[in-house]
Amino acid sequence: MRYIVIGAGAVGGTIGARLYQGGHEVVLVARGAHYEALKNGGLRFFTPDSSETLDVPVADGPVPTRDDDVLIVATKSQDTISALDPWPKHLPVVCAQNGVDNERMVLRRFERVYGMCVWLPATHIEPGTVAAHGHPYSGMLHVGRYPQGVDEVSRQLVTDLNKSRLAGLDAPDVMRWKYGKLLSNLGNAIDALCGRDPGLESLHEQTRAEGTAVLEEAGISYPTPSEQAEVRGNKVDPRPIDGFERGGGSSWQSLARSAGSIEADYLNGEIVLLGREYGIPTPANEVLQREANRYAREKLPPRSMPVAELTALIDERSAAVSR
Structure with a gap:
């Protein structure tokens, strides 16, 4: 072939x-x-x-x-x-x-x-x-x-x-x-917008929790993180390459290249879509989808959003959907 x-x-x-x-x-x-x-x-x-x-x-x-x-x-x-x-x-x-x-x-x-x-x-x-x-x-x-x-x-x-x-x-x-990988990719927008600050751990957890909730409600099967880790083992361990700093994943790279678009509609947006179909709120993924698209559209630099700003936007949206 x-x-x-x-x-x-x-x-x-x-x-x-x-x-x-x-x-x-x-x-x-x-x-x-x-x-x-x-x-x-x-x-x-x-x-x-x-x-x-x-x-x-x-x-x-x-x-x-x-x-x-x-x-x-x-x-x-x-x-x-x-x-x-x-x-x-x-x-x-x-x-x-x-x-x-x-x-x-x-x-x-x-x-x-x-x-x-x-x-x-x-x-x-x-x-x-x-x-x-x-x-x-x-x-x-x-x-x-x-x-x-x-x-x-x-x-x-x-x-x-x-x-x-x-x-x-x-x-x-x-x-x-691929649905299991989707859950892992929900944090791509967080990394692209804010980086890997330890203070973002709770946002990662919230984003993934929304994803697992809608997949469960939709009856969509996916491998657990432990199952994925067992299959991967040590076969694809990231290692340094002289002259190349591994800055971030695919969404980070889209912003770093000023590509003008980003995959958020098909990652966080997939969870938003399922949430709307099954009546489950997905405020964290909604905000990440919106803000990642805005950063790509306006060609803003990666990891330039303050953590406090992203957290406040998600808190605001969470409060709105819970009323």
Whole structure:
């Protein structure tokens, strides 16, 4: 199979780089300054063990396709439809993305859709450069057919991942794993807005408690943190890379790059949506969704909101919904 990775940032760049290093055919699809840097200088790929410039084929849009192509979309969720729109609808699509709405969106347009639950600590801030911090594997990736099951395509992808310094797992219940990851990602907005101040622990707890409450009410299954930790073990331990400070997760990176948009509608917003459907208040997630979007839209710097300000906004919203 040839893997066409649409969105060659932190996650897509790492998956593409590792598959390429593993001897598989790969095309990276990027845009703007990142595309120009990849085209002119290759992908500078850094890990805790090595640094290498990879001459991976790159494009800034659709390329002539083959019957054995697999599209791996690793854009942010808000860009999914526009990124996939030009591609042939008979090709299999793997959603290597946070959130749980991408697969459903894509299935409206493509015949075969696969979920990928991504545990992959990586950084992409500078065009042409990706740093993958995980060790000994760069990432752990559960893969399964959407809405459930596995098939020849997903099994082959898992096999190829495991030959490429990535830990791939067959996951017939892949969306269960993605809902578990969603709960972990609810704190991304807190990190992007305020950082990792110890005083934010109670907000993290409130945000996650709202998420678990709506998933329970909706009857949606998800793995517990202990189950996730047991599966990961020490396979993807974040380690330092000389010259790269691991500043934050995907939402932090969106603000750091002044991308103009952020994934909050598909992370905190997913919990807000379910809460409204099932009549459960989600004030912390509402505020995080709103403020993360505002920071992205206004291109405000990451971690520049005072903790007291965020806390006051959530307290105010909590009081309003409890009246």
